[in-house]
Amino acid sequence: MSQLHLTDEILMAFADGELEEPTAAAVAKAMAEDPTVAKRIMDFQQSRRLTRSAFSMALMPDVPPELQAAVLAQVASYEADGDSKAGSDIKPPQDAWIRRKRPFMQMALAASLAAIALALGYFVGWQAEPGTGGLIAQLESPLVHHELNSSASGKDVELPFGRMRVISTYRLANGSLCREFQLRSSTEAAEAVACRNSHWNATFALASPISDAGYTPSGGGDPMAAYLQSIGAGQPLVDEAEAKALAEAGR
Amino acid sequence: MPAGIGQELVALLPRLRRFALVLCRSQPLADDLVQGACERALANAGSWTPGTKFDAWMFRILRNYWIDHLRRMRTEGMMEDISMQTQLVGDAGEGPILSRLVLSEVQRAIDSLPQEQREVLVLVCAEDLSYREAAEILDVPIGTVMSRLARARRRLMEMTAAA
Known part of the structure; x- marks a missing residue:
């Protein structure tokens, strides 16, 4: 196969789900083989998340009443006018515009990248900074495993390295039990998923430093939600269903 | 006449206004742009093809309106120095909302x-349009969209990492 030159544009298009086959497959292969390629792709994903957060709907200023009123008046006069004025100097969109992105592919990609990030010891977070692996290093701690066996969702537990809280519990189609949980120290917060076969294995993790402003990038591109969807987590088990599942798993 | 274009237009106002702010970085000017673009869109409603993306069509009209505005200002010799108008953050009257933006590096x-x-x-990245849609709106080749976008995102990562 000819050498693929991995420009920023190609890696970005891959991160955005805009790359056609077979180039996408070649990039996926390169990503799996080369951590620096994976890191560059993750940076492009991160920049998208950051931009989306900065422009999130929650931060969108209200439309001033005067503008709203002016446009409503235009619309009313246009609709009263009835006859549309045919012909214009504005080009209609091309058919090609209809091509939509594939949201599922995007989410699956986000999830697989995050899984690779975990394997490589990278974090997808506010800053992708290798080598500050405080909480991530604790994911396989026996203390964490113990709480995963016993803690009900929603309860905080103090551990030597920080506070742990199980968020929710899921039963996958293949029968395995998975739990989403958070670890929080004074400087760092991590969200993770662990699934149990004979013992607990972390399958997904995101960690980020806690910023002074308490600002958390979030929104449509939530990798945790994408990951849970990609493994077919479905609805969480609650109350008795959760307690029963934990009791069975502990046996 | 395409039914419901008026309603779609009103529903799109917050996003139109946000894009106008990105273009001109001045709150009062952004509102003028949105109003002018809406007027132009209604006058040319027949050129919108139902079934295509209304938001992309409107963004294009808005941006063209902005370019026309710049051209007019230039020929009238009263071009404001728009680079000085960095009112996106902290414009009067938008305090509670925009101050939260200040949080954001x-x-x-x-x-x-x-x-x-x-x-x-x-x-x-914010409006979730495809590269092709962005290229149509900006009237540039898709390769230009990609090189500008990659540069912007690389720069963004550098700046936020350094912050």
Whole structure:
């Protein structure tokens, strides 16, 4: 196969789900083989998340009443006018515009990248900074495993390295039990998923430093939600269903 | 006449206004742009093809209106120095909402990008338009969209990592 030159544009298009086959497959292969390629792709994903957060709907200023009123008046006069004025100097969109992105592919990609990030010891977070692996290093701690066996969702537990809280519990189609949980120290917060076969294995993790402003990038591109969807987590088990599942798993 | 274009237009106002702010960075000017673009869209409603993306069509009208505005200002010799109008953050009357933007290093970083990078970044990463849609709106080849977008995002990561 000819050498693929991995420009920023190609890696970005891959991160955005805009790359056609077979180039996408070649990039996926390169990503799996080369951590620096994976890191560059993750940076492009991160920049998208950051931009989306900065422009999130929650931060969108209200439309001033005067503008709203002016446009409503235009619309009313246009609709009263009835006859549309045919012909214009504005080009209609091309058919090609209809091509939509594939949201599922995007989410699956986000999830697989995050899984690779975990394997490589990278974090997808506010800053992708290798080598500050405080909480991530604790994911396989026996203390964490113990709480995963016993803690009900929603309860905080103090551990030597920080506070742990199980968020929710899921039963996958293949029968395995998975739990989403958070670890929080004074400087760092991590969200993770662990699934149990004979013992607990972390399958997904995101960690980020806690910023002074308490600002958390979030929104449509939530990798945790994408990951849970990609493994077919479905609805969480609650109350008795959760307690029963934990009791069975502990046996 | 396409039914419901008026309703779609009103529903789109917050996003139109946001894009106008990205273009001109002045609150009063952004509102004028949105109003002018809406007027132009209604006058040309027949050129919108139902079934195609209304938001992309409107963004294009808005941006063309902005370019016409710039051209007019230039010929009338009263071009404002728009680079001085950085009112996106902290404009009077928008305090409670925009002060939250101040929290965001990201917002500041985006604001410091050149306009050609800012607009493509917002269309693709905030408005979720495809590269092709962004290329149509900006009237540039898709390769230009990609190089500007990659540059903007690389810069954004550099700036937020350094912050």
